[in-house]
Amino acid sequence: MLILLFSLTAAFFPAWIAPHDPLQFDYSAILKGPTAQHLFGTDNFGRDIFARVIYAYRIDLQIALFTTLFPMLFGTLAGLLVGFYGGIAETLFQRVVDAVITFPLLVLVIxxxxxxxPGLKSMYIAVGIIYWVFYARLIAGEVSVQKRLDYVAAGQVMGYSHLRIIFRHLLPNVVTATLVYWMTDMALAILLGSSLGYLGLGAQPPTAEWGVLISSGKNFMDTAWWITIFPGVAIVxxxxxxxxxxDALVEWLRPGNH
Structure with missing residues (x-):
């Protein structure tokens, strides 16, 4: 929670933490190592690396949210319907899953x-097209188990509509799996966004984004290691x-812990 609190503070109020402008050139301080004035040193344009790392939280947390929110919402809806109705819908969905997992995900996104x-918008679209499948597969499996339990049969006997059974009874019992997976997926989304930024397909220079920072510092590893190391530490x-x-949600939501 402390890491998340710091990340959110850096994303919403970066000027509170970093006193320098992340885009300001200072040709008198090119490739300077970490000092009291520049905590993380400067890059080949004299820009403050600490400021660029802090301001990058805004972009990278945006990537974590936007690349996972649509897949989570749409995948959950699709998984509910596929898991409940089964039949032809389930067969077609399995073919979609087979088609997606046949190829490495990063290759498909690229x-x-x-x-x-290149650009963030293209990255959001690419991830949205692919990643909803994994949420849908997770929820469909959970619903397939839950719909055989007595409370679903009782709802059907009482004449409840399918939509009421799905959204008022099944959804609350399977949504926790989605939330746990979503948190883990955000970490992977940050790594994916940084990877695409490094390759020049995500955020574009001079935007302060961790993958872009690492890419800009790769040619200076021998003389200015701080350009690459500190953004990498932020990602980790x-x-x-x-x-x-x-992990904490898994433990907290585990049956018998309340």
Whole structure:
């Protein structure tokens, strides 16, 4: 929670933490190492790395949210319907799942982004097209188990409509699995966004984004390691924060813990 709190503070109020402008050039301080004035050093344009790392929280948390929110919502809806009704819908869905998991996910995302053109919008579309399948598969499996239980049969006997059974009774019993997976998926989304930024397919320079920062510093690893190392540490710590929250939710929501 402390990691998440710091991340949200940096995303919404970066000026509270970083006193420098992340885009301001300072040709008198090019490739300077960490000092009291520049905590994380400067890059080849004299820009403050600490400020760029802090301001990058805004972009990377936006990536984590926007690349997972639509897949989570649409995938949950699709999983509810497929798991409840089964039949032809389930068969078609399984073919879609087979088609998606046949290829490495990063390769599919890169291919779609390359067609649409580099940028965050293209990345959101590419991930949305693919990632909803995993949420839907998770929820469909949960619903397939839950719909055989007595409370669903009781609802059908009492004449409840299918929509009422799905959204008022099944959804509350399977949504926890989605929330846990969503938290873990946010960590992976940050890594994915940084990877695409590094490859030049996500956020574009001079935007302060961790993948872009690492890419801009790769040619200076021998002389200015701080340009690459500090954004990498931010990726690891933020991803760790979301993963730990996901693990805590698993423990808290486990039957018998209340």
């Amino acid at each position: 291919a779609i982004v390359a067609i649409l053109g 710590l933020t991803g760790l924060g979301f993963s730990l929250i996901g």
